[in-house]
Amino acid sequence: MIITQAIKQLYMKKQEKIQKKKTLILEALKRLLQNNVYSRITVQDVADEAGFSKGGLLHYFPTKEDMYIEFMEYLFNSINDEHRNILKGNLHSKAKASISAMYGVERFFLDPSTAKVLINLILYAYEDEKIMVRLKEFIRRHLELYKTIINEAREDLPQRRKTDFDAEFHARIAQILMISAGLFESIDPLPIDNLNLIRYIISIFRG
Amino acid sequence: MIITQAIKQLYMKKQEKIQKKKTLILEALKRLLQNNVYSRITVQDVADEAGFSKGGLLHYFPTKEDMYIEFMEYLFNSINDEHRNILKGNLHSKAKASISAMYGVERFFLDPSTAKVLINLILYAYEDEKIMVRLKEFIRRHLELYKTIINEAREDLPQRRKTDFDAEFHARIAQILMISAGLFESIDPLPIDNLNLIRYIISIFRG
Numbered sequence: 229m230i231i232t233q234a235i236k237q238l239y240m241k242k243q244e245k246i247q248k249k250k251t252l253i254l255e256a257l258k259r260l261l262q263n264n265v266y267s268r269i270t271v272q273d274v275a276d277e278a279g280f281s282k283g284g285l286l287h288y289f290p291t292k293e294d295m296y297i298e299f300m301e302y303l304f305n306s307i308n309d310e311h312r313n314i315l316k317g318n319l320h321s322k323a324k325a326s327i328s329a330m331y332g333v334e335r336f337f338l339d340p341s342t343a344k345v346l347i348n349l350i351l352y353a354y355e356d357e358k359i360m361v362r363l364k365e366f367i368r369r370h371l372e373l374y375k376t377i378i379n380e381a382r383e384d385l386p387q388r389r390k391t392d393f394d395a396e397f398h399a400r401i402a403q404i405l406m407i408s409a410g411l412f413e414s415i416d417p418l419p420i421d422n423l424n425l426i427r428y429i430i431s432i433f434r435g
Numbered sequence: 436m437i438i439t440q441a442i443k444q445l446y447m448k449k450q451e452k453i454q455k456k457k458t459l460i461l462e463a464l465k466r467l468l469q470n471n472v473y474s475r476i477t478v479q480d481v482a483d484e485a486g487f488s489k490g491g492l493l494h495y496f497p498t499k500e501d502m503y504i505e506f507m508e509y510l511f512n513s514i515n516d517e518h519r520n521i522l523k524g525n526l527h528s529k530a531k532a533s534i535s536a537m538y539g540v541e542r543f544f545l546d547p548s549t550a551k552v553l554i555n556l557i558l559y560a561y562e563d564e565k566i567m568v569r570l571k572e573f574i575r576r577h578l579e580l581y582k583t584i585i586n587e588a589r590e591d592l593p594q595r596r597k598t599d600f601d602a603e604f605h606a607r608i609a610q611i612l613m614i615s616a617g618l619f620e621s622i623d624p625l626p627i628d629n630l631n632l633i634r635y636i637i638s639i640f641r642g
Contacts, residue, residue, distance in 0.1 A: 265562055267474065347558050353622070354551055355472055360622070367623040393631060400619065400627055401612060401635060408615040412607065415560070415567070416574040420607055424600060428608060 250288050253278045254302045257295065262341040266296065266348040293356075300349060300359060304366040307336065311373045330426050337407050338422045340414035347411070367403075374399035381433040402429045457495050460485045461509045464502060469548040473503065473555040500563075507556060507566065511573040514543065518580045537633050544614050545629045547621035554618070577614075581606035588640040609636045 256278035260269050271292050275285040289295035310333040336342055353360040378395040393401075409425055463485035467476050478499050482492040496502035517540040543549055560567040585602040600608075616632055 265558055268562075344561055347554060347561070350618070350622070351472055351554050351558050354554070355475075364623045367619065371623070393635065396625060397627065397631060397635075400616075400625060404612055404615050404619055405608065408611050408618075409607075411557070411615075412574065412611055415557070416571045416578070418603060418607060420604065424604060428600065428604075 246288065249280075250298065251302070253280065253285055253288060253295065254299050257299050258303070258345060261345040261348055263344070265344070266352060271295075296352070297358065297362070300362055303336075303345075304362070307333065308366075308369060311370070330430070331422065334406050334426075335422075338410050338425070340410045340417070343411040343414035346407070370407075371396075371399050371403050374402045378402075378433050398432050402432050405429055453495065456487075457505065458509070460487065460492055460495060460502065461506050464506050465510070465552060468552040468555055470551070472551070473559060478502075503559070504565065504569070507569055510543075510552075511569070514540065515573075515576060518577075537637070538629065541613050541633075542629075545617050545632070547617045547624070550618040550621035553614070574610075578603075578606050578610050581609045585609075585640050605639050609639045612636055 253274060257269070257274050260273060260277055271285060272282050274295070275282045278285065285295075289298065313333075331338075337346075349359070349363060353363040375395050378398050382395070405425065406429060409420060409422075413420060460481060464476070464481050467480060467484055478492060479489050481502070482489045485492065492502075496505065520540075538545075544553075556566070556570060560570040582602050585605050589602070612632065613636060616627060616629075620627060
């Protein structure tokens with residue numbers, strides 16, 4: 229029994245170590261994607277950026293596609309985890325707190341250099357069904373988060389005005405603005421103030 | 436004098452003919468871009484789709500890049516022309532008419548199959564400065580259109596509520612929603628009702 233546990237611990241430790249190495253590689257890929265398109269980035273480029281040999285990288289990700297799919301999972305999971313944390317808090321009743329909480333989680337999307345990462349992701353999703361399934365799942369989960377927040381906010385707060393649109397419609401509006409604003413800023417910077425954008429999105433929560 | 440005019444007319448006729456052929460080719464490219472990414476579309480594919488020989492196509496567009504840049508011009512110019520026509524009408528004072536006018540012009544963006552064309556365009560803009568300059572110019576002109584409409588609407592109509600945001604901010608919000616909604620529908624269709632989307636955007640016009 230004790231031996232089994234010891235083996236299990238050793239295994240867990242090894243897994244943790246692998247995950248750490250993988251994270252280093254995926255963070256390197258993310259940095260490269262902020263300045264280049266996926267098709268032009270080679271495995272060697274990622275290895276160089278991460279401080280690995282090419283062989284070392286291929287030990288963790290046998291193909292470039294494996295790396296890309298895990299990159300997407302990594303990106304989406306970290307955003308989803310942070311979202312779950314927001315939902316645990318009492319977001320809707322503290323407008324000021326909710327602004328900073330939203331800003332914290334969605335700062336990734338609001339950064340114009342993220343736009344390139346996203347555009348790459350979407351383009352390759354159109355080409356590869358596996359990527360599209362995962363992207364669609366993320367977009368839907370992101371939408372559901374907004375829907376939950378909107379429904380809770382409307383239960384607790386008086387709506388500012390009668391609205392013809394349902395929570396799902398408003399959630400999609402909020403989602404589009406949150407995910408796409410950085411894209412427009414990356415093409416034609418106004419610049420838009422992120423805090424104003426979040427304030428606008430929170431105003432949607434109240435109808 | 437009469438001879439010069441005759442030559443001019445002949446020249447104009449030839450130009451018209453060239454433009455017609457080019458339009459056939461660009462429309463074929465647009466159809467292909469709705470189902471595929473630019474990097475995977477060959478000149479031969481476009482020629483086949485347009486009913487030209489490859490040599491025939493290259494007569495009008497010497498390189499694939501020439502064709503792509505003219506495609507972008509073609510797309511943007513047709514949208515800009517339609518926008519100008521809207522501005523000539525008395526958009527803001529007739530809410531119903533404005534809804535259908537907006538819908539008419541922006542139907543291109545609202546069509547989810549357009550999303551692929553746009554994503555291609557944006558990705559290659561990140562790679563090619565020439566394309567980025569033109570894309571940025573279009574996004575800015577599109578924004579200015581919304582700004583004009585918002586400013587006119589606010590002069591004529593009482594604002595529904597006091598707003599902290601200026602016309603430029605609201606114009607960017609309207610623009611993001613109009614251009615990106617089809618993209619989200621192409622990934623995760625709700626589906627969103629386009630008329631509702633336009634109604635929402637028009638509600639932004641009033642602050």
